[in-house]
Amino acid sequence: MPLRSAPSPFRSLRDSSASDPVSADHDRRALRRLLRRRRRALDARARHQAALALRQHLLAMPEILRASHLAFYLPSDGEIDPRPLIATLRRRGVHIYLPVLRPLVHNRLWFVELRHDTRLVTNRFGIPEPALRQSAQRHRRLPAWALDTILMPLVGFDQQGQRLGMGGGFYDRTLAFTRHRGARPTLIGLAHDCQQVDALPVAAWDVPLDAVVSDRAIIRPHH
Template sequence: MAVSGVDGSFDRRELRRELRRRRRALTPHQRRLASRELCRRLTRLPELQRARRVALYLPNDGEIDPRPLIDWLTARRAQVYLPVLRPLSENRLWFVRYHAGTRMTHNRFGIAEPDTRFGARRANRLPAWALDTVLMPLVGFDDDGQRIGMGGGFYDRTFAFARRRRPRPALIGLAHDCQRVEALPVASWDVPLDAIVSDRRVIQPRR
């Protein structure tokens, strides 16, 4: 699938609408199967097998669900973190330790995140560079490892340092396979990913 504007230019907004429609159209059964296949592929990745501090997300708006991975990570004594929106003026992410008893709230987009107002000690919060592996949701991807997100740029701003600094976390994008498209252009602000994983494939682009 390729989406262009009337002048032939790439229309990100139109593409996001179409791909979000595709993933929302999946039935609950299809989503459960996709989540299971996704996590099966993720557990085979060295980036997950050796990680001790892993950030993932809670699914929203039909996003593929990585939550079954939490028990596997916990059994391996890995720590799980969730993204939390920093103050509006920064438009970046914090990462806060998550477990079954974590008090949750909803951010300004209606997405669940750890409630940092109560009992979230600073020791439970990590800067982005201190993570080993980050699993992030995608709106679309192609076979060359290019991707498109929701358009807010939170992950790109948060991990902008990864273009120039080592060590850095392994960055892995997740999506339903129905969100795959023929080709996506590279934007100057896009932070390259180490892998993209769907319920049907693993793409590890060469950089």
């Protein structure tokens, strides 16, 4: 499994963002490419072991054990796989929701319940999600604020819990209310350990995470 011990050209990315936003944006795009290649390079055995380790870490967290309505994602592009945990929680009667691209609303998500009759389709980004006809049924979905915990994929993360996503801003726009609303879901990012870097820049629109969980560790930043 690739480790983060090798020197990286992106170690000072947070510092560069303050002095040169254009350069920092270029660096973020390059960092995304690097970290996506890194996670895609993991073989099937390493991914399976990571998924089982992730489940073990998450099942030790009260934010998971006490929740009755949780949002997950289905993995693509080498993302760490939460499906072993999803299966465990569904057997316990926990309601599981998946993100769906909202039609007619730019870069925002619905969260639709995963049921035995849920039909999955591939969206325009190649990501599996519940079919639109089922997603449009209000009794099958919840607004983000009504969920107990939202677990989201990451491209990169740091020790402070900063998240680097794919660049579309879907989660940041959908969860923008969490900066101002009192009651809010717990936000947890999931990633392979090899996706950690020393420091990431913070943009004004970034939604802070309550925790980041990898196959190696649970990180709880102090905001």
